Amino acid sequence: MPKPEVLTPQAADFPQWYQDVLAKAELAETGPVRGTMVIRPYGYAMWEKMQAEMDARIKAAGVRNAYFPLFIPESYFRREAEHVEGFSPELAIVTHGGGKKLEEPVVVRPTSETVIDAFMAKWVQSYRDLPLLLNQWANVVRWEMRPRLFLRGTEFLWQEGHTAHATEQDAHRFALKVLNDIYADFMVEILAIPVVLGRKTQRERFAGATTTWTAEAMMRDGKALQMGTSHELGQGFAKAFGITFSDEEGRQSLCWQTSWGASTRLMGALVMAHGDDQGLRLPPRVAPVQVVVLAVRTQDGAGEAAAGIAESLRRAGHRVELDTRTDLSWGRRVVGWELRGAPVRLEVGPRDLAEGKVVLCRRDSNSKVPVALGQVDAEVARALEEAQSALLSEARRYLEDHTSSVASLEEAEEAAQTGFGVLAGSALAGDSGEATLNEAGVTIRALQRKDGSLPGTYEDLSDLVAVVARAY
């Protein structure tokens, strides 16, 4: 039986497939103002799972949550020169309030370094106050000319961590801890997306940072997506905002800082890293619905059997939805759950029940196997575990198969048409190599050592390799 074509096939038009799946899986749609986004309940449920997992890791790293204002005085924003220059083109600025022109315009935060640092300056007095480790979950606004749902928008949701440390070394270590223990761990273990970790080039680093660390992933069209970044800010902001402390000898010193963020862009990553022509394929650990129990019909005991199975699975701790919408056609219901990426589907119908069985369908592999009623709980638990690791393995294989070593700029551009190219940094010496790539729509996503490990903060480009790709 040929499956009905419900989405534009990925191979035909990947961006169209992406738009189709967001709409049909009811994740999100565009808002009335350009670049804004409405996240629908199913999509938001996915984001909430991501938040919960990231938040747990953030707290495990000793960071505490707080909240800072949406509005930032423009004067704050101007204090760090490079920061202003970097963000000015995409600022939304409020000039009127309460029916009057404001004395001082107010910036809608595109990121919160400036307002948070103003308060850190008050809170940090002594080396005993350090490190100060803060995070906030918030929306931010960066005026966007070219929005794409989840990937790039005028307003998006994220977490932004901001820390202050006594030493450069401590800040450096913390920035890498965030990259490894919060971001990479979450992305690999929960989202089942392998990431390429590395350092950004000077050209690609955050405005105001001394060093930016990144986690990059490959989407199923071979393009790169920046999943999260962790910045070493040096002492630039500390100087601009006067974040100083008395050290053990009573001397005044400037703090060393970090900031780091991951956004609702991760939603787009999840869609594009695992999705196929039938729709989403969600790793069980982020899936809002892990198991859907579909009653083929409600008569002949199927409805009761399905309800019993669902209840049993719920008690076992799974996120389960019972689907008895027999007023809809069977195909529509099945296709709907495939679109939404539910990892496991149990089909409960009188024909199989008569033989003491149900059908267990896995979204990741499209497999369908009969399972004896007594084995359902055990088999579902196993299927969920296997689905999680199978998606990660598949994504790893895709990444490996679409990554190649290249020896020249020409080869790098060619490799970037289908995936990642790994180019010796010496081939990019100076700024001109990177500029040449950029003109061809190819960017340096990350710098690594030849063995793939993280380079040092000051390790020179010419001793490293550059992972290059087309990027979102």
Place this chain on the structure above:
RNA sequence: CGGGGAGUAGCGCAGUUGGCAGCGCACCUGCUUUGGGAGCAGGAGGCCGCGGGUUCAAGUCCCGCCUCCCCGACCA
């Protein structure tokens, strides 16, 4: 900001020479269905982007404006 398109039902679109506002999907009602996007019958839904003009008559022709989308430089 430069180039190219488009605004008509919730969505996607057609609308010829100016002559009753249409189609598909979705929606509502009923019946039949129900193991891969069901069938039949009936029904509801419109500031044709906005403002002028031409005309007996404008979705259609003319002028102005607005908005959105696509392609070119920075950014989670």
